[in-house]
Amino acid sequence: MTKKIKAVGFMKHLPITEKDSFIDIEIDQPVAKDHELLVEIDGISVNPVDTFVRRDGQDDASLSPKIIGWDAVGRVIGKGDEVRLFDIGDRVWYAGDFTKSGSNAAQQVIDERLVGLAPSNLSPSQAAAIPLVGLTAYEALFEQMRLPLKRNDGKVLLIINGAGGVGSIAIQLAKLAGLTIIATASxxxxxxxxxQLGADHIIDHHQDVVRQVRDLGYQYVDFCLNLNSLDLHFQAISELIKPDGHIVAIGENKNPIDLQLLKRKRASFSWEWMFSKSYYQTDEMVTQHGILTHLSDLYQADKLQVITQKTYSPINAQTMRQAHADIESGHTVGKITLIGWDEK
Known part of the structure; x- marks a missing residue:
């Protein structure tokens, strides 16, 4: 008989105020194959993407119940025949695969190439907050912007929305890389x-961003990481970006963006979506293993601050609804995590 495990899922895409927006369920224990690890999950976190998928997806009875969730920390309890990077018992962390069943379950299978060894000095609540935002920030800065890991003295980075999860890691990584950081917060x-995270200057993205940056003495910025509405900020970013500068955005736009605004400056624009490598099964998937390993090393060397601001326990439908409601309130800073499964 197939073993059953606990999970939190939903049958329909509902507002978080609805009791059935999340339900406690039991599912068959997954089986690891090929490059997959079977991970017993100790902690997870909720990101804005979780709320978007839960709220805005299309109902499909054939897929019910749906289990989402991407960040996870736990221990390897099984592995496929082709696994080479990990052993049974390893403590790992990862941000998952957008095409697979999610981490809101007591156990999950995940491709080893998307996984790193978790830092031993972080608790499950602290570690679960990092993978998705850490990968997003790292890829945006060091892959998309092509920044060197060190010696960026004199370069200025503008981060729109510095207090969220991605901003919280991006500020710290950019500081380690030597950039001057202008971050927005309101x-x-x-x-x-x-x-506290180390931003050199703080401005309000609800006010005139161009004027505030210029008042700080900067005519242009070398780089911009937009973590807020591109519709609201692209005009200002285009005015502030330096010739040959680089803009990276993670949020979707509802209206077309005018890239002609960047033509005379020869400025570049890139999207960052950390799920892209696994979604398209690219040869670069394994780079996420390397990035997570690097982030783990930085935490173990006490070079990065933890960003968990609230933790719920145990993991169940009630606490999941609370965490999603917190994210949807728009008043959170850092990350929200959930830990432990009720043994009853």
């Missing part, structure tokens, strides 16, 4: 958080 709690 509420007292987010301003304090961004300052």
């Amino acid at each position: 509420k007292p709690a987010s301003i304090s958080w961004v300052k």
